[in-house]
Amino acid sequence: MRFLVTGGAGFIGSAVCRHLVGVEAGQVLNVDKLTYSSDLRSLTSIENHPNYQFIQADICDREAIVSILKKWQPTIILHLAAETHVDRSITGAAPFVETNIRGTFTLLETCRDYFEGLSPALKAAFRFVHVSTDEVFGSLGPTGAFNESSPYQPNSPYSASKAAADHLVRAWFHTYGLPTLTTNCSNNYGPYQFPEKLIPLMTIQAMRRQKLPVYGTGLNVRDWLHVEDHARALLAVARNGRVGETYAIGGQSERNNLQVVEAICDQLDKRDPGPQPRRHLIQFVADRPGHDARYAIDSSKITRDLSWHALHNFESGLSNTIDWYFGSQTWWEPHLRSVQAIASQPVLEPSESGTTP
Numbered sequence: 286m287r288f289l290v291t292g293g294a295g296f297i298g299s300a301v302c303r304h305l306v307g308v309e310a311g312q313v314l315n316v317d318k319l320t321y322s323s324d325l326r327s328l329t330s331i332e333n334h335p336n337y338q339f340i341q342a343d344i345c346d347r348e349a350i351v352s353i354l355k356k357w358q359p360t361i362i363l364h365l366a367a368e369t370h371v372d373r374s375i376t377g378a379a380p381f382v383e384t385n386i387r388g389t390f391t392l393l394e395t396c397r398d399y400f401e402g403l404s405p406a407l408k409a410a411f412r413f414v415h416v417s418t419d420e421v422f423g424s425l426g427p428t429g430a431f432n433e434s435s436p437y438q439p440n441s442p443y444s445a446s447k448a449a450a451d452h453l454v455r456a457w458f459h460t461y462g463l464p465t466l467t468t469n470c471s472n473n474y475g476p477y478q479f480p481e482k483l484i485p486l487m488t489i490q491a492m493r494r495q496k497l498p499v500y501g502t503g504l505n506v507r508d509w510l511h512v513e514d515h516a517r518a519l520l521a522v523a524r525n526g527r528v529g530e531t532y533a534i535g536g537q538s539e540r541n542n543l544q545v546v547e548a549i550c551d552q553l554d555k556r557d558p559g560p561q562p563r564r565h566l567i568q569f570v571a572d573r574p575g576h577d578a579r580y581a582i583d584s585s586k587i588t589r590d591l592s593w594h595a596l597h598n599f600e601s602g603l604s605n606t607i608d609w610y611f612g613s614q615t616w617w618e619p620h621l622r623s624v625q626a627i628a629s630q631p632v633l634e635p636s637e638s639g640t641t642p
Contacts, residue, residue: 286311286410288523289359291344291392292366293317296478297416297512299327301363304516306331310524314357316350317366318343321623322479326616344388347395354399361523362396362413364389367447370481371420374443375574385446386453389415393457400463413465414523415454419508419533420444421469424577430508431469432583433531440575464528468519471535471582474602475512476609480617481624484603487546488610489617491553491563501572503543506579510536511597521591532591535582538599543567548600552607 288305292298293315305313317323319341331337342349344366366388368374368381396413403411422431423438437452439445451467458465474484490497518534526532540548550563587593597605610617 286360286523287358288313288361288363289316289353289357290314290363290365291316292323292364293339294319294323294325294327295365295369296322296327296475296482297473297515298365299324299477300475300512300516301365301519302328302337303331304513304520306334306337308520309336310520311336311360313337314353314359315339316342316344316353322370322481322620324477324479324616324620327477344392345383347391350392350395351398354395360407360410360412362392363416363519363523364392364414365416367416367450369418369443371441371443372481372573374441374446378442378446381442381446385443386449389450389453393453393463397457397461397463408464411464412523412526412528413454413463414519414526415450415465415467416519417447417451417467417469418444419469419471419535419580419582420577421448421451422580425579425581427579430535430581430583432533433469433586440577458529466522466526466528467531468522469531469533469582470515470518471508471510471580473510473512473515475606476613477616478512478606480620483542483545484549484606485610485617486624487549488553488607489621491546491550491566492557492611494559494563494566496568497546497550497563497566498568498570499542499546500570500576503546503567503569504541504578505576506539506541506581507545508535508581509538509540509545509599509602510534510582510595511602514595514597517596518587518591518593521587521593525591527590532587533582533584534587534593535584536595536597536599536602537582537584538595538602539579539581540599545603548603549607552604553611556607556611
């Protein structure tokens with residue numbers, strides 16, 4: 286197979302590229318615009334591998350994407366390029382509309398033209414996998430979980446832009462016969478995550494014994510999915526998923542934000558004890574506008590149909606992640622310049638469905 290991964294220098298995209306190369310799934314081309322949260326250093330382990338290539342390009346640039354498709358001749362498109370951060374979407378929605386909606390439209394149109402020119406055998410093999418988020422479904426009450434039939438109720442500019450992209454992908458399948466699949470994942474965490482998201486931000490703040498501001502009461506619940514489990518799931522969907530279907534991907538690890546921050550504090554206290562437990566650094570601040578109360582994913586379909594399940598539980602996955610940040614200051618420290626006034630900002634809501642293009 287020949288994979289084209291959009292947004293492959295972002296958090297999830299880089300994990301997908303590393304996984305594809307690591308399991309020798311096929312040839313991998315990473316197409317990334319290299320915006321603020323992209324980092325090619327996340328790919329140093331594979332950058333010289335014969336099965337991996339990188340091209341800097343914007344998915345909104347139709348001419349560039351047409352040229353890439355013509356030269357690369359991909360079998361599988363894994364579309365992860367997106368603006369992903371909820372707080373940034375609230376203060377400035379335009380980039381989210383541009384990349385997540387217009388960029389997806391441009392990619393669908395160029396792929397449709399490319400697909401129509403393929404031989405029957407290559408058409409049968411081609412897949413377009415669109416990677417989305419559980420945030421398109423809105424907010425849950427204290428019970429229940431999102432699944433592939435959940436109605437769309439996006440509550441932020443970010444989730445609205447991803448919902449629009451999901452609908453475009455569905456329409457291009459039903460109207461034009463483009464063989465698409467869509468995934469909706471829960472909150473991702475793991476190594477190489479840009480330090481504006483909850484777990485890396487709180488880990489770095491706690492390492493430095495700085496204040497840990499938490500929105501509202503800290504009781505907003507998210508289902509946490511390790512990024513390596515997500516990468517495995519996306520390959521399973523690309524290889525064996527049924528065209529036109531949607532697959533919900535979750536980690537079965539629900540925690541509220543306060544529990545996550547407290548777990549980070551406790552684990553760092555074991556590694557680097559100090560005069561006071563780090564929990565005393567937690568401060569509650571005014572809640573974010575439109576803050577969804579709870580997300581949870583029912584992954585039974587992908588488990589049943591594609592034999593996928595998460596290998597990481599939250600405790601071991603978080604420990605692994607904290608160890609990585611604890612030993613990778615040279616990777617994350619330059620990114621702090623992009624996170625203004627990090628010590629005084631509230632917890633930035635973790636919403637990692639895709640990666641920045």
